[in-house]
Amino acid sequence: MIDRYSITASASTLSDRFGVDVPEFYKPRYNATTTQLLPVITHTAPQGISNFYWGTSPAWAKNKTLGEKIVNVRTETILEKAAQQKSLIKNRCIVPADGFYAWKRLGKKSFSPFRFVSRDAGVFSFAGVWEEYDDTDGNEFHTFSIITVQANPLVASVQERMPVILDPKGEAVWLGKDSTEADLLGLLKPLEAEYLNHYSVSPRISDNAADAPSLIIPAPPADQFGNLTLFD
Template sequence: MIERYSITATPEKISERFSVDVPDFFKPRYNACPTQLLPVITNSSPQGVSTFYWGTSPEWSKNKSLSEKIINTPVEYIADKPAIKKAMMKTRCIIPADGFYAWKKAGKKTFIPYRFICTDQEIFSFAGLWEEYEDTDGNEFHTFTIITTPANALVSSVYDRMPVILSRKDEAIWLNKESSESDLSSILKSYSAEKMNHYSVSPLISDSTADVPSLIRPAPAADQFGNLTLFD
């Protein structure tokens, strides 16, 4: 499961990269986590950045009878589950990012965090789906999920899944309301390993309350307890 990513660019850079209006309250995220309000660009409002909850809102996440936490949607589900295919045809979004994290299992209870970046795109995006919900009080809010695919050769050295990373051309297809099912399905694939890099980062990335610049910097390979390991 992909449960952490980063988007640390300035509002100006995001606006330039995606040709969108960015809210004044936007701030960098070095450790974007589920249930947080995070920036997305939807196919229904592609001219600006919206902020949706990743997976579900903090309130709903405490009550599984109201909503399950859905932070990732495997691409394989789209063909098998009619409701997800319907969502793909109607409620698509892209999620601006400049990196994502995955943990490498190095022992029974040892996991090493790594950050993955694209070498051909300083800022990129994940393919996603969004939904609108209404709580028991009648209040509406929006959520998003990141579509994942089997990992490429680089990512698979750490973890077996990765987000669907889009090129600029693919972003235009994903946000176009007129795109066909075959057009959309054709871009849901693993990003080229040759266009990516990765490095180990601080185990503090596991702390959902941590959100500081040092989290995206390379750090010696260490497990979740801060113990150095031989893995790199």
């Protein structure tokens, strides 16, 4: 499951890269995680950044287990469920990012975190879908999920799944109002391994409350308890 990523670019960089207006509430995230309000660009409002909850809102998360069906949507089943098929056609979004995290299993209860970035160290995006909900008090909020695929060989050396990563051409199709279902499904594939780099990072990334520039700095491979390991 993909449940951590980073978007550390400045507002001006995002504006230039995606051709959008970036609101004042935007701030870089070094450890973007579930239930947080995070920037997305929807195909219904592609001119600007929106702030949606990843997976669900914090209030709902207290009473509902966050599962892969909320945080991630698998390409293998996206057309098997009516709600997901509706989202694919009507509620698409892209999620600006400049890296994502994955944990390599070292033992039954031991994992080491890695960060995956593009080879040019630039900003990219994940393909996503979004939903609109009303809570028990009648308040409206929006959530998004990241679409995942079977990992390419590089990511597979750490874990089995990876997000669908889009380039500018793919983003134009994903956000295009006239894109067909065939156009959209054609984008749901793993990015070739040659376009990615990865490196180990501090196990502090496992702390949901941690969010600092030091989290994206390469660190010696270590498990979530801080024990150094020879595995990379």
